[in-house]
Amino acid sequence: MSTTPDTPHLPGESVETYDVLARLGTDYFAVFADIPAADRAVWQRAQAYVDEVGTRMQDAWDRADYPLDLAVRLGELDLLNDGIEHPALTRFSPLAAGLVNMEVSRGDGSLGTVVAVQGGLALRTLALFGSDEQQERWLVPMARAEVLGSFALTEPDHGSDSVSLETTARRDGDEWVLRGAKKWIGNGASGGITFVWARVVDEESEHDGNVRCFLVEQDRLGYTGTVITGKVSLRGIHQAHIALDDVRVPLDAVLPGTKTFKDASTVLYATRSGVAWSALGHATACYEAALTYAKERVQFGKPLAKFQMVQERLTHMLEELTAMQLYCRWMADLETAGTLRPTQASLAKFHNTRAARRIASIARDVLGGNGILLENGVMQHLADIEAIHTYEGTESVQALLIGRDITGMSAFV
Numbered sequence: 107m108s109t110t111p112d113t114p115h116l117p118g119e120s121v122e123t124y125d126v127l128a129r130l131g132t133d134y135f136a137v138f139a140d141i142p143a144a145d146r147a148v149w150q151r152a153q154a155y156v157d158e159v160g161t162r163m164q165d166a167w168d169r170a171d172y173p174l175d176l177a178v179r180l181g182e183l184d185l186l187n188d189g190i191e192h193p194a195l196t197r198f199s200p201l202a203a204g205l206v207n208m209e210v211s212r213g214d215g216s217l218g219t220v221v222a223v224q225g226g227l228a229l230r231t232l233a234l235f236g237s238d239e240q241q242e243r244w245l246v247p248m249a250r251a252e253v254l255g256s257f258a259l260t261e262p263d264h265g266s267d268s269v270s271l272e273t274t275a276r277r278d279g280d281e282w283v284l285r286g287a288k289k290w291i292g293n294g295a296s297g298g299i300t301f302v303w304a305r306v307v308d309e310e311s312e313h314d315g316n317v318r319c320f321l322v323e324q325d326r327l328g329y330t331g332t333v334i335t336g337k338v339s340l341r342g343i344h345q346a347h348i349a350l351d352d353v354r355v356p357l358d359a360v361l362p363g364t365k366t367f368k369d370a371s372t373v374l375y376a377t378r379s380g381v382a383w384s385a386l387g388h389a390t391a392c393y394e395a396a397l398t399y400a401k402e403r404v405q406f407g408k409p410l411a412k413f414q415m416v417q418e419r420l421t422h423m424l425e426e427l428t429a430m431q432l433y434c435r436w437m438a439d440l441e442t443a444g445t446l447r448p449t450q451a452s453l454a455k456f457h458n459t460r461a462a463r464r465i466a467s468i469a470r471d472v473l474g475g476n477g478i479l480l481e482n483g484v485m486q487h488l489a490d491i492e493a494i495h496t497y498e499g500t501e502s503v504q505a506l507l508i509g510r511d512i513t514g515m516s517a518f519v
Contacts, residue, residue, distance in 0.1 A: 124402050126159070126473075127480050129153070129212075134424055135482040137431040138205075145202040148185075152206045155183055158214030163214040168480055174254070174296065177220045178342075185210070188225035188380060189441075192233045194245050204383040204434055211387030215490030216342030218384045222498075223292035223343075224248065226377040228255030231301045233321060234372065235363030240321060244299065254298035258288040258348055259370055265290075266503050269367050273350060274321055275360075275419035277308035282320060282360065284328075284353040285467040290497070293347030295331030296437040299323050301361070302350065303370050306503070317367040320359045328353040328456045374498055375448040379437055381498045382454035385462040386430045388487045388494070392462075392469035395484050399473050410472070419468050426461040435456055443453025449511040456504040459495040466491050 159176050166173050180186050187195050189203030211218030229248050232241060247253040264271050273286025284304055294300055302320045306313045324331060331346040397420055400411040410416045433454045440446040468487035470477040477486045510516045
């Protein structure tokens with residue numbers, strides 16, 4: 107709560123602002139009490155980053171501006187590795203990688219998406235499937251965010267059914283010619299590189315008809331990345347609508363480790379756990395803002411926190427938040443043990459983005475009219491949660507993946 111005692115107040119305005127953005131360290135079941143020192147150090151580095159950039163990112167979100175230098179700062183602090191195992195990269199445990207996703211998203215969802223796109227999708231694609239030469243040239247610069255990367259799978263006509271993508275890579279002598287369109291591509295208009303998933307057209311190749319990935323520099327002739335405007339969610343990062351109008355790249359632009367669409371799925375499976383952690387970060391910010399506000403805001407002569415209805419709402423929020431924490435911590439432990447299954451990550455994403463939605467909605471309600479103010483954070487998180495609820499596989503797709511696993515029957519059309 108912010109007051110100015112030296113300045114006389116007009117009747118009806120004893121409080122100027124409410125200080126609801128502070129970190130409270132909510133951990134009711136001590137889920138994070140035993141974090142190893144190395145992982146905690148990474149977490150603290152992410153916290154320091156959020157504190158460093160928070161005010162500026164709030165303004166950038168309001169203006170729908172993407173401050174590229176703050177994305178680069180993530181690389182300077184070595185926060186983009188997302189648990190990827192590669193000798194050229196700093197090794198994060200699954201827990202440390204999750205905590206980075208959580209903490210950065212707690213501060214700002216757009217920056218959380220930078221971590222997901224640059225590290226989780228683009229850097230992981232290169233580390234898993236790139237040639238030695240591709241990795242030698244691009245891997246470390248991408249980890250440092252000296253080069254921004256994007257992952258171009260989704261198309262205007264193909265979102266949940268991305269397996270049906272229509273972008274083609276046609277063999278023409280010693281070049282590939284890429285033709286098609288992609289949409290919702292983070293960093294797709296940032297001037298860096300794009301990992302384009304396309305269907306091979308080469309009748310003389312065993313890969314004819316298969317989906318493979320191609321490394322495309324964004325300054326190639328025929329590549330046009332147009333920033334999508336009018337977004338109400340993740341306004342502090344640009345997503346692009348990409349046109350690939352006969353873009354020519356050399357034969358060695360293909361990532362040799364990619365053979366079929368299953369390779370794209372491998373990347374997506376790995377990043378779904380990150381989305382679950384990101385949802386936890388958003389939900390934590392909303393719960394803690396509501397709790398702080400309930401203690402500070404006085405109505406009918408007493409703090410909101412003294413009203414039974416408000417205490418019940420806070421309890422419901424804590425119940426959901428604690429479940430989200432338990433999902434994430436156990437998921438990290440399973441991944442560390444090498445036993446995490448893709449559908450388990452799907453269930454964590456399915457649960458956590460839904461729970462984050464509910465927590466954010468209740469928090470907005472607890473803050474009343476102040477809940478829609480950007481300065482209090484909740485409305486921004488509520489809007490950003492809508493994006494993570496959809497990307498890396500919609501709620502319906504996750505349900506079908508899990509349903510197929512538990513029944514042994516596919517309901518995909």
